[in-house]
Amino acid sequence: MKSHKPIQAFPALDLHQLFSASRDSDPLLSGDRVRRYASGRAGLFHIIKSLALSAGSIILLPDYHCGVEVEAILRAGCKVDFYRVETDLSIDLDNLSKKITANTRGILAVHFFGFPQELSDLRQICRRRDIVLIEDCAHALYSQDEQGCWLGTKADYGLFSMRKTVFMPNGGAVRVNRKGFVLPDKGKRYFDLSILKSTVKSALENETRKPGVLADVSQRLLDLYHHHTGISAAASDNPDDDQRWYYDVAAYGYEHDISAISLACASGMPFQNIIIQRRENYAALEKLLAPRFGGQFVFPALAPGVCPLCFPLFVDQRDELALRMTANNVLPFVFGRLPHPLLQEAVVPEPKALAGNIIGLPVHQQLTEQDMSVVAAALHNVMKR
Numbered sequence: 096m097k098s099h100k101p102i103q104a105f106p107a108l109d110l111h112q113l114f115s116a117s118r119d120s121d122p123l124l125s126g127d128r129v130r131r132y133a134s135g136r137a138g139l140f141h142i143i144k145s146l147a148l149s150a151g152s153i154i155l156l157p158d159y160h161c162g163v164e165v166e167a168i169l170r171a172g173c174k175v176d177f178y179r180v181e182t183d184l185s186i187d188l189d190n191l192s193k194k195i196t197a198n199t200r201g202i203l204a205v206h207f208f209g210f211p212q213e214l215s216d217l218r219q220i221c222r223r224r225d226i227v228l229i230e231d232c233a234h235a236l237y238s239q240d241e242q243g244c245w246l247g248t249k250a251d252y253g254l255f256s257m258r259k260t261v262f263m264p265n266g267g268a269v270r271v272n273r274k275g276f277v278l279p280d281k282g283k284r285y286f287d288l289s290i291l292k293s294t295v296k297s298a299l300e301n302e303t304r305k306p307g308v309l310a311d312v313s314q315r316l317l318d319l320y321h322h323h324t325g326i327s328a329a330a331s332d333n334p335d336d337d338q339r340w341y342y343d344v345a346a347y348g349y350e351h352d353i354s355a356i357s358l359a360c361a362s363g364m365p366f367q368n369i370i371i372q373r374r375e376n377y378a379a380l381e382k383l384l385a386p387r388f389g390g391q392f393v394f395p396a397l398a399p400g401v402c403p404l405c406f407p408l409f410v411d412q413r414d415e416l417a418l419r420m421t422a423n424n425v426l427p428f429v430f431g432r433l434p435h436p437l438l439q440e441a442v443v444p445e446p447k448a449l450a451g452n453i454i455g456l457p458v459h460q461q462l463t464e465q466d467m468s469v470v471a472a473a474l475h476n477v478m479k480r
């Protein structure tokens with residue numbers, strides 16, 4: 096059952112959309128309180144730098160993370176400590192409160208997979224103790240909370256990694272919400288050939304999914320690329336277990352500005368369509384998976400306003416399953432597989448359960464209801480074995 100084109104976890108570059116007339120003004124990332132960077136990690140690095148905190152300052156992060164957030168804070172000169180995330184991915188406020196000390200200067204709250212955290216109590220704690228609150232929306236671009244507020248607008252800072260929601264060879268952003276807080280410094284200008292290469296590759300991958308001659312030409316060019324690099328079509332370009340490599344992707348550098356190519360890629364994105372299509376795909380997959388996997392959904396329902404990054408599901412032997420899905424040409428999103436070494440030193444059961452057991456199935460805006468059937472069939476197929 097590998098007759099279909101690879102279904103990627105994240106969108107590819109759609110040249111047609113890029114040159115189309117539609118130009119919605121972005122509700123979150125426009126205006127003079129926003130600065131763009133090469134990545135979310137670069138945004139976080141620059142936030143921490145701009146706070147000019149004294150030596151020994153601590154930033155609290157969730158124990159379920161991908162590691163680069165931790166690394167950004169360490170590289171910006173602060174210490175870190177971790178608070179517990181419940182298995183429903185909400186913040187364990189009791190545990191977090193116990194972790195606050197006189198040295199705690201900041202807290203990072205993550206809206207996992209696009210689903211909003213309840214922040215009102217945390218905001219009060221932060222105000223009372225004069226702690227900076229950063230809303231990490233790396234998974235949650237264009238998601239809203241129950242009151243219809245965009246995620247990333249309620250804490251002191253909103254942090255974004257746009258490249259996960261729309262195709263960009265690199266791209267993150269910081270939004271400063273609190274009056275009196277300054278915009279962090281600009282990143283350093285940066286360009287390398289991998290930025291151009293990944294853009295061209297993505298555009299070709301997108302063309303192969305469409306009917307017509309261009310699809311054949313694109314496929315031939317991609318085959319040549321895969322032949323010369325030795326990288327298979329369904330694999331990502333990333334070496335699998337190399338944590339150092341993971342922290343040090345040049346194109347997403349901690350000090351770097353966003354590339355001009357990324358700015359061009361982002362300019363034509365009709366954000367309303369992104370939200371609608373992701374929600375439709377999520378709902379279609381929910382229906383297809385509910386009879387057999389309903390008890391394994393990470394979130395019991397798709398609340399109004401949520402723009403899902405993927406469809407997260409609890410599974411056993413996640414890494415093995417992810418490999419089998421990839422072999423079936425459906426590439427899942429795996430988050431937090433390699434927690435930061437500082438966390439690994441502490442023995443905490445929940446993050447292992449979260450980091451090792453959640454798989455994110457693709458629902459992005461370039462996929463259709465038909466693709467959702469393929470995703471569901473692939474999951475049923477790999478679960479049979």
Ligand SMILES: Cc1ncc(COP(=O)(O)O)c(C=O)c1O
Pocket residue numbers: 133134135136137160161163164205231233234255256257266267347430
């Ligand atoms: C929750 C979270 N925050 C921040 C980041 C950093 O974003 P970027 O990869 O753009 O540096 C990531 C990256 O995967 C993430 O998953």
